């Protein structure tokens with residue numbers, strides 16, 4: 387109903403906190419707009435869940451539970467798939483909201499004894515995913531550095547029978563580089579802070595994160611707001627619920643430890659300008675943990691393989707060539723990842739415009755309700771710039787990748803300037819030099 391969309395933000399009064407109005411949630415149509423309150427407000431309790439269960443969407447003040455309940459009931463009555471899309475800038479509260487929704491289903495859906503295992507797995511996969519995919523950033527101490535797609539499957543009676551969690555676009559570059567004030571993924575610090583003595587000894591690791599280059603670049607390895615030791619306990623017990631065996635864990639932490647050892651390798655330049663690794667201490671650990679021969683590993687790190695049609699040629703890596711692996715390539719990829727993330731957000735904005743602004747305004751017109759048109763920027767022009775067939779940035783990139791001859795950042799940039807340079811929303815910073823020029 388259109389009238390609901392025009393309603394003012396609801397003042398959500400808690401009986402036990404009479405003067406604490408939570409003006410942080412409101413609706414636009416059936417879309418919930420939520421501002422991060424950054425404080426525990428006691429509104430995520432079992433009694434609140436019961437309150438929202440089976441109640442008409444607009445009868446109670448806006449809540450993430452109303453969204454969850456509405457989706458569930460619509461699914462049961464229409465017998466089709468429903469999705470809840472959570473979007474917002476970093477630190478907006480998306481992860482917390484998704485956890486609240488999962489908890490809501492876990493508590494309110496009909497459950498059989500045997501299905502409790504599936505439920506626990508779904509809930510406990512979160513701490514593990516967060517350990518490997520979340521990190522402290524300047525905006526959020528527990529920032530998800532990956533996209534998450536979760537689905538819960540229900541049977542015809544509305545009983546949850548299973549689910550999937552798919553993660554995508556993880557920010558890999560964070561493993562080797564962190565900005566000032568930021569950390570690597572939590573798991574590295576958790577392992578050092580909480581890992582058992584024998585495990586650390588087996589992995590060749592020390593407790594102090596400052597000893598590892600990949601953990602200390604941001605100068606905030608130890609952060610008072612994060613309790614790595616406690617979090618390790620949660621993650622460890624979650625591992626057993628989601629069926630990780632001791633052998634799985636050995637392999638997993640072997641890889642984690644190898645990354646830390648890899649970061650501490652010191653490359654030097656010999657007389658011919660080639661890279662060498664004089665101190666092979668770390669090499670020995672990595673070789674042991676990954677199950678490879680140290681000499682093979684050493685060669686892989688100091689030589690590069692060029693495949694020229696049928697011939698394979700091994701040349702010594704120059705120090706600048708190594709930068710390619712540990713620095714430049716990473717920045718380069720990071721730029722593309724960011725481009726994909728930005729494009730995804732532009733598409734979500736389109737969805738929002740279609741589902742809320744346009745749909746609501748069309749409904750007002752249909753019902754003859756007087757209203758003042760709200761001006762908004764329609765970002766379709768930006769989506770077109772990226773995705774238009776034969777003309778958009780993705781098509782140009784595609785063309786640049788398959789055409790004969792060397793394709794570099796600079797040649798791609800020139801193509802962009804030529805094809806979309808005059809577009810009102812296209813802007814570039816001309817690089818001082820291209821990465822390709824460095825090689």
Ligand SMILES: Nc1ncnc2c1ncn2[C@@H]1O[C@H](COP(=O)(O)OP(=O)(O)OP(=O)(O)O)[C@@H](O)[C@H]1O
Nearest residue numbers: 424425426475476477478479480481482526529530
């Ligand atoms: N509903 C809430 N009530 C109280 N505190 C909250 C709520 N939502 C979020 N917070 C606080 O804000 C922090 C950041 O929220 P969250 O991690 O959910 O953001 P996000 O949108 O997932 O960020 P990112 O995109 O960086 O992963 C949380 O760690 C928590 O301290």
